[in-house]
Amino acid sequence: MTLTRVIRLALVDDHAILRQGLRSLLEREDDLVVVGEASSEPEAAAMVDAVQPDVVLLDLKLSAGSDFEGLSLCAKFSATHPDLGLLVLTTFLDEDLVVRAVHAGARGYVVKDVDTTELVRAIRAISAGESAFDSRSAAAVVRSLNGRGEAREQLTDREVEVLRLLAAGLSNAKIGEQLFISATTAKFHVSNIMRKLGVSRRAEAVYAASKRGLI
Structure with missing residues (x-):
């Protein structure tokens, strides 16, 4: 019998209820487990160092005072953890943001109203070293x-x-x-x-x- 490789996930979002909902949805999959959560840039940096996840689901807006703090965090993780799979999961769909996120090190970009099946597919693709964009984000990349x-x-x-x-x-x-x-x-x-x-x-x-x- 072939053992399924478990993908270790970390969730970075400033809304606790959204993180709880994501954890509940994602852990229904046999190969996904959430090993850490964070609500801010400092928390996220410490958490990733501590739990060493395979994939981080990262929102771009992590505080009221900063519009796109997640972009900075993306760039930091890309530099300090080059093997880490970074998947942006955000409410913002903007062509410039998609491209900036990819330039900052994100391997994928999906919008929060994506269905669960597509999100799980994106996570698995990122874990396999591939890229993952939902249909609208992909269109933005193509236009660019x-x-x-x-x-x-x-x-x-x-x-x-x-x-x-x-x-x-x-x-x-x-x-x-x-x-x-x-x-x-x-x-x-x-x-x-x-x-x-x-x-x-x-x-x-x-x-x-x-x-x-x-x-």
Whole structure:
């Protein structure tokens, strides 16, 4: 019998009732366990050092006095715990915020009204070293690809098109349909994109492009 690997989660949100609700929902899954909670930046830093979670669910707004304290915390965790999976779970959906969060080290971004199934899928993807965006956040990342000349220095025009479709979660076959090319050709472009961005998984391509300032 294969043992399921348990994903250790930490919740960072200034609303205790939301943390309690999340814990209750997430711990219904056999492979998810909440090992720590925090309501502020100092608490979060101490908690992560103490419990060493695999994934942190992080709100961007952690106090009334700071709009996006979570962005700063994201950047700190990215520097001090580079293997930590950072998933932004917030009420704010703004194209600039999504991109800033990714640049700060977040591997994913979902809005709080996401359904439980999609949130669990995102957590598992982050734990596996991949990226995770809900449909609206993914659309914001895709829009941010437009007009960035820096991406053109590394990727061909066709590869940029393929990267946009990758960010939307399309398979090789679907990418081929969208671009009127074969699935084999689409796979070739995806392989080139991953090679140029230095990643080994399809889902990491958008994250890697964001981290390097390409989107």
